[in-house]
Amino acid sequence: MEECIILSPLGFTKIIGDSNGIASVTVLNSEETPTDIIPEILEDCVIQLNEYFDGTRKHFDLKLNPQGTDFQKGIWKLLEAIPYGKTSTYLALSKKHGDEKAIRAVANANGKNPIWIIIPCHRVIGSDGSLTGYAGGLHRKQWLLEHESPYKQQSLF
Numbered sequence: 001m002e003e004c005i006i007l008s009p010l011g012f013t014k015i016i017g018d019s020n021g022i023a024s025v026t027v028l029n030s031e032e033t034p035t036d037i038i039p040e041i042l043e044d045c046v047i048q049l050n051e052y053f054d055g056t057r058k059h060f061d062l063k064l065n066p067q068g069t070d071f072q073k074g075i076w077k078l079l080e081a082i083p084y085g086k087t088s089t090y091l092a093l094s095k096k097h098g099d100e101k102a103i104r105a106v107a108n109a110n111g112k113n114p115i116w117i118i119i120p121c122h123r124v125i126g127s128d129g130s131l132t133g134y135a136g137g138l139h140r141k142q143w144l145l146e147h148e149s150p151y152k153q154q155s156l157f
Helices: 040-054 070-080 090-097 100-111 138-148
Strands: 002-008 011-018 021-027
Touching: 002 040, 011 040, 021 040, 070 090, 070 100, 090 100
Parallel strands: none
Antiparallel strands: 002 011, 011 021
């Protein structure tokens, strides 16, 4: 597996992958040194993440290889179907998965998503519209949702 660290608007981000695809994209809660030379196998991921943060990319076109159970992988596929700028709820994902009562398992799978942003677990909110748990921190989840929002807050001053 190759890896690199880049600096994103939300902090240092670690990317891990190989010829089988991107296995992990995680935001780090510590200061790191960005990688000087990006491994060739990770270049497209770095480019596409930078485009996302620049506001010029709304859909990722990368080979993904997240490691997890079949159930988790099924939930992650459902997450990928949530469009840019839209949100869903844990209950809606449970229903799409076919078992409304699996809401806790769905939430757990969402929380174990190893590919931050690209598999958009940040687009899942509570049924009441509240921001709920996010492994990267609720401040990052809010930033991502505002970044994707078609309604940009204007400054009054």
